[in-house]
Amino acid sequence: MKDRPILIAGGGIGGLAAAIGLAQKGFRSVVLEKSRRLGEIGAGIQLGPNAFHAFDYLGVGDAARKMAVYVDSLRLMDAMSAKEICRISLEKDFRNRFGNPYAVVHRGDLHGVFLKACEEHDLVELRTSHAVNGYEQGAATVTALLECADNVSGSALIGADGLWSSVRKQMIGDGAPRVSGHTTYRSVIPVEDMPEELRWNAATLWAGPKCHIVHYPLSDWKKFNLVVTYHNDAPEPVAGKPVSRDEVRRGFEHIAELPRSMIERGADWKLWVLCDRDPIENWVEGRIALLGDAAHPTLQYMAQGACMALEDAVALAHEMEAHGGVVETALPAYQNRRTLRTARVQIQSRLVGDHIYHPDDGHAALRNAMMSAKTVEQWYDAIEWLYGGTGLDNSVSA
Numbered sequence: 001m002k003d004r005p006i007l008i009a010g011g012g013i014g015g016l017a018a019a020i021g022l023a024q025k026g027f028r029s030v031v032l033e034k035s036r037r038l039g040e041i042g043a044g045i046q047l048g049p050n051a052f053h054a055f056d057y058l059g060v061g062d063a064a065r066k067m068a069v070y071v072d073s074l075r076l077m078d079a080m081s082a083k084e085i086c087r088i089s090l091e092k093d094f095r096n097r098f099g100n101p102y103a104v105v106h107r108g109d110l111h112g113v114f115l116k117a118c119e120e121h122d123l124v125e126l127r128t129s130h131a132v133n134g135y136e137q138g139a140a141t142v143t144a145l146l147e148c149a150d151n152v153s154g155s156a157l158i159g160a161d162g163l164w165s166s167v168r169k170q171m172i173g174d175g176a177p178r179v180s181g182h183t184t185y186r187s188v189i190p191v192e193d194m195p196e197e198l199r200w201n202a203a204t205l206w207a208g209p210k211c212h213i214v215h216y217p218l219s220d221w222k223k224f225n226l227v228v229t230y231h232n233d234a235p236e237p238v239a240g241k242p243v244s245r246d247e248v249r250r251g252f253e254h255i256a257e258l259p260r261s262m263i264e265r266g267a268d269w270k271l272w273v274l275c276d277r278d279p280i281e282n283w284v285e286g287r288i289a290l291l292g293d294a295a296h297p298t299l300q301y302m303a304q305g306a307c308m309a310l311e312d313a314v315a316l317a318h319e320m321e322a323h324g325g326v327v328e329t330a331l332p333a334y335q336n337r338r339t340l341r342t343a344r345v346q347i348q349s350r351l352v353g354d355h356i357y358h359p360d361d362g363h364a365a366l367r368n369a370m371m372s373a374k375t376v377e378q379w380y381d382a383i384e385w386l387y388g389g390t391g392l393d394n395s396v397s398a
């Protein structure tokens with residue numbers, strides 16, 4: 001079985017993490033990426049300790065640690081009063097409790113870590129301009145059907161082809177993703193363009209009625225990542241559309257001057273209308289399995305979509321090794337390790353958006369009262385299931 005490659009549709013963070021995880025266990029893979037070049041467009045990403053557990057398992061821990069910025073705290077601010085609601089320390093006690101740090105990275109840098117590891121590994125082959133349209137499977141093989149007609153066969157096919165996955169379309173056929181109606185605008189600015197009083201070494205969330213702003217430093221403190229979101233009931237999915245600053249301003253006229261001032265500093269704003277899906281219990285069909293956003297797309301409110309894709313890669317590599325490469329049993333075992341944990345992230349991300357990021361009036365007052373009353377220990381207990389978990393434990397208990 002080890003002679004036939006495992007096919008991976010999609011060379012995003014999830015697909016490349018899966019390829020390198022499999023390679024560490026001696027499995028050959030061919031990554032089929034539809035774009036002309038492998039890469040990630042701008043902007044930052046937050047990584048909980050569970051991402052670092054995965055980096056170590058996948059053999060890229062040192063490289064990943066080198067390009068991360070280690071923030072000191074998670075800060076929750078009230079965007080109406082400009083006052084702090086609560087702050088969770090990410091320093092020594094946090095690291096001791098969860099065994100790894102919390103960090104922020106540039107997406108391109110993170111993708112680059114996996115790309116380099118894949119390029120340098122003999123067991124990974126990367127093919128760009130190879131869009132997977134679907135698949136056919138027989139008793140011993142699966143064939144990825146490619147847009148370029150250069151079909152390729154292997155022992156398994158991993159659909160790591162993102163939110164609009166073609167592999168999922170054929171396997172599950174559950175139509176378009178759910179449009180949340182939340183519009184996110186992203187910008188990365190040089191650190192000197194960030195208002196001086198907001199240059200905090202923190203991942204900061206300003207929560208306001210139907211809107212919020214997130215910012216944190218990036219790339220060795222050379223840049224700041226700005227992500228501002230407006231719940232404007234946007235009806236259609238959009239990804240990466242350039243927009244004017246005027247358009248971004250529109251959703252934030254009602255919030256305090258200090259957080260609003262960041263919008264004036266942003267440049268080259270790009271727009272996403274956020275989508276997710278309801279959790280599903282089965283994402284394996286014979287020799288085919290889904291991974292990352294293709295399997296469990298989530299809103300970004302727990303900053304866990306990529307972290308979950310990394311954990312998937314760990315679980316997949318682990319089960320392929322444990323089952324001696326027998327795909328028919330390894331893939332269901334992989335799925336069993338992942339469905340509950342990823343479902344909790346999908347559902348809880350929606351709840352966090354509704355009850356922490358966007359409340360108004362009495363709902364916001366309740367949030368402030370409840371969140372400011374928690375001790376640091378209580379915070380750590382509440383996130384233990386997530387940051388203390390790994391791709392191998394399917395942990396969902398609080």
Ligand SMILES: Cc1cc2nc3c(=O)[nH]c(=O)nc-3n(C[C@H](O)[C@H](O)[C@H](O)COP(=O)(O)OP(=O)(O)OC[C@H]3O[C@@H](n4cnc5c(N)ncnc54)[C@H](O)[C@@H]3O)c2cc1C
Nearest residue numbers: 010012013014034046132161162292293303304305306307
């Ligand atoms: C605004 C925002 C902020 C976020 N912040 C965070 C965060 O802080 N922390 C976090 O952990 N996550 C975050 N996420 C989520 C994270 O970005 C995703 O969960 C993660 O990138 C998913 O990785 P993936 O490899 O599964 O999918 P993708 O990154 O979508 O990669 C899919 C790949 O497949 C390719 N592809 C698509 N179709 C085909 C095809 N038919 N054939 C071949 N190739 C194909 C694509 O070109 C792409 O390269 C955020 C998301 C958003 C929108």
